[in-house]
Amino acid sequence: MLEGKAFKFGDNISTDHITPGRYFHLRGDIEKLAEHTLEDADETFASRVSEGDFVVAGNNFGLGSSREHAPRVIKQCGVATILAESFARIFYRNAINIGLPVIECDTSQIEDGDRIQVDLDEGKVRVPEKQIEVSFTPFPDFMKELLADGGLSAHLQKNKGFKIGGSSDGP
Amino acid sequence: MGKTLSEKIISSHCGKEVTPGELVIANIDGALVQDGTGPLSVEELRKANMVMAAVPDRTVLFLDHASPSPRKELSNAHIILRNFARETGVILSEIGDGVCHQRIVEDYARPGDLIVGADSHTVTAGALGAFATGMGSSDVGFAMALGKVWLKIPEAFRVELTGSLSEAVYSKDVILHLIGSITADGATYNALEFTGPGATALSMSDRMTISNMAVEAGAKVGLFESDDSTREYLEEMSRGQDWKRMAPDPDASYQRTIELDLGTVEPTVSCPHTVDNTSPASELGEVEIDQAVVGTCTNGRIEDLRVAASLLRRRKVSDQVRLLVVPASRRVYLEALREGLLETFVESNGTVLPPGCGPCVGVHQGVLGDGETCISTQNRNFHGRMGNPKGSIYLGSPATVAASALTGRITDPREV
Numbered sequence: 001m002l003e004g005k006a007f008k009f010g011d012n013i014s015t016d017h018i019t020p021g022r023y024f025h026l027r028g029d030i031e032k033l034a035e036h037t038l039e040d041a042d043e044t045f046a047s048r049v050s051e052g053d054f055v056v057a058g059n060n061f062g063l064g065s066s067r068e069h070a071p072r073v074i075k076q077c078g079v080a081t082i083l084a085e086s087f088a089r090i091f092y093r094n095a096i097n098i099g100l101p102v103i104e105c106d107t108s109q110i111e112d113g114d115r116i117q118v119d120l121d122e123g124k125v126r127v128p129e130k131q132i133e134v135s136f137t138p139f140p141d142f143m144k145e146l147l148a149d150g151g152l153s154a155h156l157q158k159n160k161g162f163k164i165g166g167s168s169d170g171p
Numbered sequence: 172m173g174k175t176l177s178e179k180i181i182s183s184h185c186g187k188e189v190t191p192g193e194l195v196i197a198n199i200d201g202a203l204v205q206d207g208t209g210p211l212s213v214e215e216l217r218k219a220n221m222v223m224a225a226v227p228d229r230t231v232l233f234l235d236h237a238s239p240s241p242r243k244e245l246s247n248a249h250i251i252l253r254n255f256a257r258e259t260g261v262i263l264s265e266i267g268d269g270v271c272h273q274r275i276v277e278d279y280a281r282p283g284d285l286i287v288g289a290d291s292h293t294v295t296a297g298a299l300g301a302f303a304t305g306m307g308s309s310d311v312g313f314a315m316a317l318g319k320v321w322l323k324i325p326e327a328f329r330v331e332l333t334g335s336l337s338e339a340v341y342s343k344d345v346i347l348h349l350i351g352s353i354t355a356d357g358a359t360y361n362a363l364e365f366t367g368p369g370a371t372a373l374s375m376s377d378r379m380t381i382s383n384m385a386v387e388a389g390a391k392v393g394l395f396e397s398d399d400s401t402r403e404y405l406e407e408m409s410r411g412q413d414w415k416r417m418a419p420d421p422d423a424s425y426q427r428t429i430e431l432d433l434g435t436v437e438p439t440v441s442c443p444h445t446v447d448n449t450s451p452a453s454e455l456g457e458v459e460i461d462q463a464v465v466g467t468c469t470n471g472r473i474e475d476l477r478v479a480a481s482l483l484r485r486r487k488v489s490d491q492v493r494l495l496v497v498p499a500s501r502r503v504y505l506e507a508l509r510e511g512l513l514e515t516f517v518e519s520n521g522t523v524l525p526p527g528c529g530p531c532v533g534v535h536q537g538v539l540g541d542g543e544t545c546i547s548t549q550n551r552n553f554h555g556r557m558g559n560p561k562g563s564i565y566l567g568s569p570a571t572v573a574a575s576a577l578t579g580r581i582t583d584p585r586e587v
C-alpha cells in the first residue's frame with residue numbers, strides 16, 4: 001500500500017505546465033529538468049514535494065505534447081502515483097511505459113494536503129482522516145505486467161519482445 | 172459487422188480481425204522522432220542494447236524544433252540524432268528541411284500505413300488515410316528498433332461533414348469550431364473518422380489541418396478516406412504509386428456520429444489558455460496583439476501562405492505587430508519563393524523564418540514578453556506555450572492571423 005500527501009491540481013494540466021517548453025534544453029538532464037516540474041501550474045511544487053507523495057488532478061491530466069519527459073520528471077520528484085478524473089491518452093501510455101502507475105478515479109473529494117492511501121491491487125484510494133474511500137478499476141493484465149517489469153524497456157528485455165496474455169511476440 | 176477505417180488498418184498490421192478495446196501488438200510501416208523527443212529514444216535503445224532499426228528507409232529523425240539550434244545543449248541533442256542515423260541507416264531530416272509532420276505527408280506516409288511518431292501531431296498523416304498516432308520516446312524508440320508497437324484498438328467517432336465553406340472560412344475554423352463543441356477531451360482514446368460530401372470536397376491541405384488538430388480533442392487519430400484527391404496529391408509529390416483507396420465498411424459501427432454543416436462555420440478563434448475556449452472572431456471585442464505567426468505543422472503549407480499573402484499584398488502590418496512567417500518545409504519555402512509570396516511578407520514588414528517549428532513551442536524565435544499577446548495559426552495556446560507563462564496566445568486561420576496583423580487587433584478576415 002502507498003501512503004503520502006496529496007498535491008491537488010485542477011483540470012487540463014498540460015505537458016506545457018508540467019515541463020515548460022522554455023526548458024527544452026534541459027531535456028537531456030532529467031534531474032535538472034525535474035527542478036521545474038509542474039512549474040507553470042504551481043511554482044513551488046518541485047521544492048515542496050517529497051518521496052511517496054501523490055499528484056491529484058481533475059480532468060484530462062497531461063494533455064498536449066507527446067513528451068515522455070512529463071511523467072519522467074514527476075516520477076523523478078518521488079511521486080508514487082498520479083490520480084486524476086481522466087488522463088490524456090499519450091500521457092497515460094508514457095506513464096505506464098516508464099513504470100509510473102496512473103489511476104483514473106473520482107478525485108473530487110480529495111483536497112490539497114490530504115494524507116491519502118492507495119492500494120493498487122485492491123483498487124482503492126482512501127483518505128482515512130475524512131473517512132473517504134474511492135474505488136478504481138485495477139489495471140488490465142498487460143499493463144500490470146508492464147508496471148511489474150518496471151516499464152516498457154525492462155519488459156522488452158526480460159521477455160525478448162512483447163508479451164501479451166502469455167503469448168510472446170519476439171523481435 | 173463492418174469495420175471502421177481504424178479497425179481495418181490495424182487489423183491488416185496485426186494479422187487478425189480486431190475489435191475496440193482489444194490490446195494488440197501491431198507491425199509498423201514507419202516511425203518518426205524529433206529533436207525534443209528523439210534523444211531520449213536513443214538513450215533508451217542504447218541502454219537496452221538495441222541500437223537498430225526495423226524499417227530504416229521509413230524511420231526518420233527530424234531536427235525541426237530547435238532548428239537552427241539556439242544553444243549548445245540542443246546542438247548536442249542534434250549530434251545524438253545525427254550519430255544514431257549514421258549507425259543505423261535511418262533517415263535524418265536536417266535543419267531547414269522542415270517540420271516533421273509536413274515532411275511525413277510530403278515524402279513518406281501512404282494510405283493504409285500504420286505510423287507512430289514521438290510527437291503528438293503525428294496524427295497529421297491521417298489526412299492521407301494512414302493510421303498515424305503520437306506516442307512517447309520509449310514507445311517510438313522501441314518501435315523503431317523492433318518494428319512493432321502495443322496498441323489499444325480505439326472506439327471511433329464518425330464526423331459527417333456536409334455543405335461547403337463560406338467565404339473567408341477555412342478548415343482551421345472548422346476544426347477549432349469542432350473542438351470548441353466537443354471539448355479538449357471530448358474524443359480521448361477515440362479515433363475521429365471524417366467522412367461525407369463535405370470531407371470529400373476538402374483539399375488535401377484542408378484535411379491535413381483538420382487531422383493535425385484531432386489530438387487537441389484528445390483523439391488517437393484523425394482519419395480521412397483515401398480518395399481521388401489523395402491520389403492527385405501523391406502524384407504531385409511524385410508518389411502516385413503509393414496510392415490506394417481506403418474507406419471504412421459501409422456498415423461499420425461507430426460509437427457516436429457528429430454532423431457538421433461546413434456552411435454554418437464562421438471565422439473562429441481559440442482564446443487563452445485552452446484550444447476548446449473558442450469564439451467567433453467577430454464576437455471577440457477589442458483584443459490587441461503584439462505578435463502574429465503564420466506557419467507550423469498546422470498551417471504552414473503553400474495554400475496557407477497564399478491566403479495570408481493575398482491579404483497582406485501591398486499593405487503593411489500594424490506598427491504594433493511583429494509578423495512572423497514560417498514555411499513548413501523546404502518544398503513549401505521554395506514554392507513560396509518562386510511565387511513571390513516571401514517578397515509580399517517581407518514588403519509588408521513581416522519576418523520570414525527558416526522552415527521548422529518556429530516560435531510554436533517557445534524554444535526560440537519569437538518568445539513572448541511579459542503580458543504580450545499573440546495570434547498564431549499553430550494548434551496550441553496552452554499557458555506558457557510560446558516560452559512565457561505571462562503571455563497569451565490566440566489561435567486562428569491564416570486569414571484571421573493576417574487580417575489581425577494588419578489591424579493590430581484580432582480581426583475577422585471579412586472585415587479587411
Ligand code: SF4
Pocket residue numbers: 236270271272290292467468469527528529531532549550
Ligand atoms: S510546429 Fe508546433 S505543434 Fe507542430 S511539431 Fe512543431 S512544435 Fe509541435
